[in-house]
Amino acid sequence: MLGLSFAEFSVILIVALVMLGPEDIPKVARQIIRFMKSLRAVGDELRAAMREITEDEAFSEVKRELQQERRFLMDESGRLQEIYDMSDFLSEEEMRSYEHEMIPITHSEQDSGKK
Numbered sequence: 001m002l003g004l005s006f007a008e009f010s011v012i013l014i015v016a017l018v019m020l021g022p023e024d025i026p027k028v029a030r031q032i033i034r035f036m037k038s039l040r041a042v043g044d045e046l047r048a049a050m051r052e053i054t055e056d057e058a059f060s061e062v063k064r065e066l067q068q069e070r071r072f073l074m075d076e077s078g079r080l081q082e083i084y085d086m087s088d089f090l091s092e093e094e095m096r097s098y099e100h101e102m103i104p105i106t107h108s109e110q111d112s113g114k115k
Helices: 006-020 025-055 057-069 092-101 107-113
Strands: 071-074 080-083
Touching (some): 006 025
Antiparallel strands (some): 071 080
């Protein structure tokens, strides 16, 4: 129970008995149990909501598209760097304005960097 050994649980029980008195321990125990149940219910609701979101078809489609678009390029130190096709995000005019800053990647380099 809660990862407590019998000795630890006994010490906690004795301290509670001394601090609260024998008449208040059942009331406090009921309050703690009620609180634990409400925490468990909130956790269950949160898990169900997250499961519903991740199982949603629109979420799955967006995830699939992102995985298809993501590419990797290895830098000089051997670490994988994620790269994206900027034409998906910028207009042609914006692409031309950044052209001098772009590093061209041939298809063979792209294919060898894929996972």
